[in-house]
Amino acid sequence: MENAITMKNVCKDFKILNRHEGLKGSIRDLFSRDYKTISAVKDVSLEIKKGEIIGYLGPNGAGKSTTIKMMTGVLEPTSGEIMVNGLVPYKERTKNSERIGVVFGQRSQLWWSLPLIESFKLLRDIYLVPKKDYEDMLELYRSLVDIEPILHKPVRQMSLGQRTLSDILAAFLHNPAIVFLDEPTIGLDVSMKSKIRDLIKGLNQQKGTTVILTTHDMGDVDALCKRIVIIDEGKKIYDNDIEHLKSYFGSYRTLRIRHADDTWEERVIDESKEDVMDVILKKQKEQKIKDIQLQEISTEEVIKKIYEGSSAAKGNSSVVTSDEKKGAAEQ
């Protein structure tokens, strides 16, 4: 199948002014030519197939937004190649925008004081969507979510959840090949989150839209993504299926032990290093155990381990490259 997005050895450096401390420093900065270069993205290669939902993860400041901005054409890579829908995004930003949709966190692209339906009509005309396609799309929206209550409501009167929902619908309206969702469920309640996940999944299945999803909510990842890419400090550190992620890093399990005084003790066990039964037996020798629970590790904990692992490995430079990880995961 054809690739929706191809990135080859993409790097992005920023030049920023070295700021000095204090009043004197601030005055010096006015005339300073002392720049330092920061690498936000280092040698990232990535292939995303049409119709995939990719979870693009990483701790804060890892370079996720920078990558997305390069994919949308707002930023130009310092080196490397990017192709999106067969276009080089920064060279043909306007043309590229016709075939992508974006939702950026809490910024809304809707017209604040107008009812949602007017924003839809406006976007329909701006993207030159044929009337028939537009009607079909609205019909599809109706089948996926209950849009009637919000359709005629001015955007400024909406709750955060309704607005996010509206923004996602607006991003899909012109049936783009790729939609970028940057933390779409941030700040939403549980039921709204699940509504939005169902909507994204539905649209992806019905329209075959490629979805790039950045999030810190592992619930989103579990519900939507088959494949995840993790980036930290500008480097790609994981790129594979979510199942592999669990089976490779997830030789971890959580053991909960209830003591005689009814308190629970929790322990994450690395099964490659120690046996669960050994731990239980050892504990039992020390004190009386009333009950035990064994839990599979959650995606959230796996991701936490990866983030922590990659920053701990910085010191001894023994970071596992993504290829090695992939290899190990595939075995």
Next chain:
Amino acid sequence: MNLRRHIALTRAGIMESLQYRLGTAVTLFANLIYLVLVYFLWRAIYDSAGTDVVNGMTFTDTMIYLILATALFNFLEMFVVWDMSRSIQSGKIILDLLKPMKFRSYTFWSYSGSHVVLFTLTFIPTFIVVMIVTHGAIPMGINLLYFVVATVLALIVNFSMEMIVATICLYTESTWGINIVKETIVLLLSGASIPLAFFPETFRKIVGFLPFRAVYDIPLTILLEKNGSDTLEGLLPMFGLQLAWCIILTVTGVLFWNHSVRKITVNGG
């Protein structure tokens, strides 16, 4: 060129402006206070001059000119610089850059709706009031058509100046000072606050070639049929000046913008 996008943006702009009825009413009220001030100021100037005609303009001429200039100002006033700096700070500008239209054209047409509304709600009523009160001091004829053309050109010149200042703000990040300087210069040199006839001879000649005049002075001069604008020989240089500045400022603005956006895409924003 497909006009569907542009019409849709104008339409949305009209609907958005109509949401702010109270704002329009307050603007009209503020104008009234400003005009009372202008009236007494110029009354005093004419009284102390001792003659009925100062610099070739009677008191009535001056008042008509200034009232219409104020009305025109309300209608031409744009907030591109403010809006742009806000959207840069909030990062919303990315969403505007990712519309399938040239950013400049997207911005222009987004504002067009509010111009239509303000022209109808502030300029036309003021114009009618002035017309009735002065009993035909404003000529009614082909000059009205010329005036509309001149106003559209003025709008483009004004927009281009706004865009250039807004682009400068991409670099400075603080817009307040720059915008105040720009507004003061425009108001003074365009004839919006003092008719250009009152400027010293040499100064007036220099100002006559600058783009600011194209925004307020030329449309008003044409409307009031002053300075020989009722003849073709008088009219052509004025349209010529407007058109020339339209082209110069648009080309400069587009080049400057493209260069700056490229710089942002390279260095990040």
